[in-house]
Amino acid sequence: MGYLSHGEGQKVLKHFNHSCFRCGASVLCPVSGKIKYMGEDGKLLVCRRNGFPNTRNYLTIDHIIPRAQGGKNIRENYMVLCWKCNNEKGNKDPLVWAHRYLDGDRLKEFIGMYLIARSQHGESK
Numbered sequence: 001m002g003y004l005s006h007g008e009g010q011k012v013l014k015h016f017n018h019s020c021f022r023c024g025a026s027v028l029c030p031v032s033g034k035i036k037y038m039g040e041d042g043k044l045l046v047c048r049r050n051g052f053p054n055t056r057n058y059l060t061i062d063h064i065i066p067r068a069q070g071g072k073n074i075r076e077n078y079m080v081l082c083w084k085c086n087n088e089k090g091n092k093d094p095l096v097w098a099h100r101y102l103d104g105d106r107l108k109e110f111i112g113m114y115l116i117a118r119s120q121h122g123e124s125k
């Protein structure tokens, strides 16, 4: 399935300061400070806070270009979103999503990331 390795996932999280790219939510465990990875429904889920089982309050590693649109499991195509923001993004066209949900520097930054991810598309693996 091409899940991230633990180390690679950590790098992505660190790059995004352990917080949702869109809303800034951070759900690092305040008790252990540890991050747990769980593969679920094709997503890599990160750190349920102190074992909170009944909420959807966790970070995910999202595909900038959705896999349904051919996005690859490569680092350039990963970003961190909380569950809620990931759900809003879903399989929307990334640029449509970005223009609706991001503004200012965030939007510019996203477009930069998108173009880099996009540029990886034509390369054979």
Ligand SMILES: [Zn+2]
Binding pocket: 020, 021, 022, 023, 024, 025, 081, 082, 083, 084, 085, 086
């Ligand atoms: Zn969010």
